[in-house]
Structure formats: C-alpha cells, structure tokens
Amino acid sequence: MVFNFISRRIISHARPHIKLEFRSHGLLSLSFSSSSAPSTSMSSDSSNQHLFTVTYLINSCGVSPESAILASKHVDLSKSPNTADSVLACLNNHGFTKPQVSKLICGNPKILLYDPEKILLPTFQTLNSIGLSSTDVAVIVSSRAKGILCRSLQDRALQCVHYLKSVIGSDDRVIKAIKRYPTVLTYDIQVYAVGNIQILRKIGVPESTIVSMLALQPRTLITSVDRFQKVIDDVMEMGFDPSKSTFLLAVHAVRSMSKSTWDMKVELYKKWGWTEDEIFTAFERFPGCMMASTDKITRILDFLVNTMGWEKSYILLWPIVIGFSFEKRIIPRCLVYQYLAEKGLTDDFNFTKWLMYSDTKFLNWALKKYEEEYPQLFKLYQKHLDEAKG
Numbered sequence: 001m002v003f004n005f006i007s008r009r010i011i012s013h014a015r016p017h018i019k020l021e022f023r024s025h026g027l028l029s030l031s032f033s034s035s036s037a038p039s040t041s042m043s044s045d046s047s048n049q050h051l052f053t054v055t056y057l058i059n060s061c062g063v064s065p066e067s068a069i070l071a072s073k074h075v076d077l078s079k080s081p082n083t084a085d086s087v088l089a090c091l092n093n094h095g096f097t098k099p100q101v102s103k104l105i106c107g108n109p110k111i112l113l114y115d116p117e118k119i120l121l122p123t124f125q126t127l128n129s130i131g132l133s134s135t136d137v138a139v140i141v142s143s144r145a146k147g148i149l150c151r152s153l154q155d156r157a158l159q160c161v162h163y164l165k166s167v168i169g170s171d172d173r174v175i176k177a178i179k180r181y182p183t184v185l186t187y188d189i190q191v192y193a194v195g196n197i198q199i200l201r202k203i204g205v206p207e208s209t210i211v212s213m214l215a216l217q218p219r220t221l222i223t224s225v226d227r228f229q230k231v232i233d234d235v236m237e238m239g240f241d242p243s244k245s246t247f248l249l250a251v252h253a254v255r256s257m258s259k260s261t262w263d264m265k266v267e268l269y270k271k272w273g274w275t276e277d278e279i280f281t282a283f284e285r286f287p288g289c290m291m292a293s294t295d296k297i298t299r300i301l302d303f304l305v306n307t308m309g310w311e312k313s314y315i316l317l318w319p320i321v322i323g324f325s326f327e328k329r330i331i332p333r334c335l336v337y338q339y340l341a342e343k344g345l346t347d348d349f350n351f352t353k354w355l356m357y358s359d360t361k362f363l364n365w366a367l368k369k370y371e372e373e374y375p376q377l378f379k380l381y382q383k384h385l386d387e388a389k390g
Contacts, residue, residue: 048078049076049078049079050072050076052077052078052081053068053072053075053076053077053078054068054069054072056077056081056084057071057072057077057105057109060084060085060088061088061101061102061105061112062098062099062101062102063102063105063106064102067106071105071106071109072109074109074110075109075110075112075113077112077113080113083112083113083114083115084112084113086116087111087112087113087114087116087120088101088112089116090116090120090121091104091120094120094124094134094137094138095134095135095137095138096138096141096142097138100138100139100142101142103142103143104141104142104145107145107146108145108146108149111145111149114149118151119149119150119151120149122151122153122154123141123148123149123150123153124137124141126153126154126157126158127140127141127148127157127185130157130158130161130175130178130185131171131174131175132175132178132179136179140179140182143182144182144183147183147186148182148183148185148186150186153185153186156185156186156187156188156189157185157186159188159189159190160184160185160187160189161174161178161185163189163190163193163194164177164178164184164189164214164218167197167210167211167214168211168214168215169211173215174215176215177214177215177216177218178218180216180217180218180219181217181218181219181222183219183222184218184219184222187222191224192222192223192224193214193218193221193222195225195228196221196222196223196225196228197210197214197221199225199228199229199232200232200242200248203232203236203242204242204243205242205243205247205248206243209245209247209248210248212248213248213252217252219256220248220251220252220255220256223255228255231251231254231255232251234254235247235250235251235254238250238280238283238284239284240284246284246287249287249288250283250284250287252287252291253283253287253288253290253291256291257290257291262290264294265290265294265297266279268294268297268298269282269297272301272305272312273312274312274316278312278316281316282315282316282319282322283319285319285320286319286320286322286323288320288322288323289319289320289322289323291323292322292323296322296326297322299326300321300322300324300326300330301315303326303330303331303334304321304330304334307334308334308338308349314351317351318351318355320356321351321355324355325388327384327387327388328385328388328389329355330355331384331388332380332381332384332385332388333354333355333362333366333381334354335380335381335384336366336367336377336380336381337349337354337366339374339377339380340366340370340377343374345370353365353366354366367381
C-alpha cells in the first residue's frame, strides 16, 4: 500500500459557558462563566456596542444566541446598522430564505459590512449570467460565501465557464458541474485545471473519462499540478490502468482525503478482519469503498456481517455495497429478502437482483409477484423507506 499507518491526536478546546437572559422586548443581558470570558471591567461603550451587535444578529438575522455571541467577536454593527440593513434587504430581494441568511451570516458575519452595490449585486449578476437561477445562487452563496463573494469573481467565473464548455460541451452539464463544486468559479482555471487534464491525456486516460470526471467531480481536477502529479503517481504505483474507468475513480478517492484519514479507514477495515491485501483488492474493484465515512463503513459491515450473516469473502466480491445508501437501499431490501427466505420463498441471495436493481425494477421483481399473498411485504419495505426519508 502507498499509505502507511500513523497515529492521530485529538485535542479538545474548552468553550466558555454563555448565559443569555431575555425579556419580551429582546435581549437583556449576557454573562460568561469561564476564564476566557470578557472582563467585567469592559467599558460601557464597548459593552453597548457588543450588546447591539448580538441583539441585531439574533433579531434581524435569525442567528442563534450562542452563534451570535461567537459572530460578534468578528464584527461590530453598532457603527453601521444601515449597511447591515441594506445587506439583509439585498439578500431578501434576491430570494434568500431566512435559514440561508442565518447560515450565511454565521459563516461570515463581516458580510453585513459589505457594500451591496459593489460586491453582492455584481456577484449575483455574474452567477445569473452564466446560467444559474436565483435559487441556485442563494444556495451557492449561503454555503460558500467566502470564496464566491469577491470582486475578482466575474473574470475568473467567465474564464472557468468558457473552459468547462470547451471540454464538457453541454451547457447543462457545465451548470451541473458548477453546482456540484461552485468554488471552481473562484480558481484560475489555467493554473489549477488545464495542466492536470494535460497530464491525464498524456498518460492515456480516455477523453470520455476525463469529460465525465470534470462534469461529475470537478474538484478532483482543481489542484496544483505538483499535487495532482503526486496523486497520479500513487495511483499508478498501485497498479491501476489509466485506460480503465476505475483509474480516475481511484484518483478521486486518493485526492479526496488526507493520509491520516486513509490510514484510519484502513485500520477500521482491519478491525473487521480484513488484511491489507484484501483492502487493496476491494479498493481496486470499487475505489468508493474508501470514500465512505467511518461511521457508514461500520454500520454497513455490522449489518451485513452480524444481521445478514455475510462472510467477508462475499463483501470483498461486491465492495460496491459500501457505496449504497444504508437506510434507503441496504436495510429495506435485505429485510425483504430475510422475510421471504424465512418462508422458503427465495433462493440464495443474488447480489445483482437484490441490491443492484433500480428501485422500479426491484419492486417489479421482488415485491409485486408476492403482493397479493403477502401484502405485509410491501408495507415492510415502504416502512423502512419512509423512516429513511425522515
């Protein structure tokens, strides 16, 4: 394996306890009970400014009291309440929902000091001009304001879209790629993508595979050439063939996590009795098995081994199961199988039919032929689907 095992340290930081007292007309007082709390000798003016900011964040922006306390450390609204009002009005006029406004302000409270005419409106207009709807813009900005809300966005965004179209072709696919990774618009595409795509072409990665990766996972290709070359070298050292589709999937997996995260997942699989060779074999068959969170890996293996009674060899044969939705696919379908197996109505577990079929095909194959005789079967399946949807 390219990655070795390393140890990790988790350092916890104590937080001050925040006490908030309210009256019907708004925030009354703030108090802190840790050594890191503000001094009680804080000047009256400073205290009033801080109180104004916290109150504004809570009452006007929908920010929670604790988040307002934290955000107030980075912004003073007492000197420019009109600017903050203008920012909120601009966001409201452009379709931002209250939760989106709250999320945006929590993540970057200094936005309330921006000049809407110079930063917000030009950004919204640029994003609209490349084909994003107002709803898309609100989602993107509220999630990634730090990179998106900048004066240099227009030139870089237009250059990015032009390049993406030259490679991907379809306007719809370009928009989908941007929505999957909006931060791509903030990069100098000539520096962070063009060279990496040239590397892939040089080693023989099919153009169709490059196009698919750029459309579906643009983040994989947006990095420095030196770092990308190192990932390519690692994946080729593992024995992946650049001409196969799994090559870029492996690149995506290695590129998406740190060495410590990779090592942690290797150790997790080992706890379930897998050897390093077996882990590597599973990764060769389905690189996504290393991209699932440790929690998801644990829950799926626990269910398949301890509830379904699967042998390790079966999971190694079908590691793609680690990539399936645990709540929406694995549990509902496997429980239907168990129900039928207990009644002697089905043969040995056929992975392709039970887990690879689309929802429609699965319903037609596994449920409808038993619907009249065992109506509770569909109810069992639907119950778990409903629970998964919340």
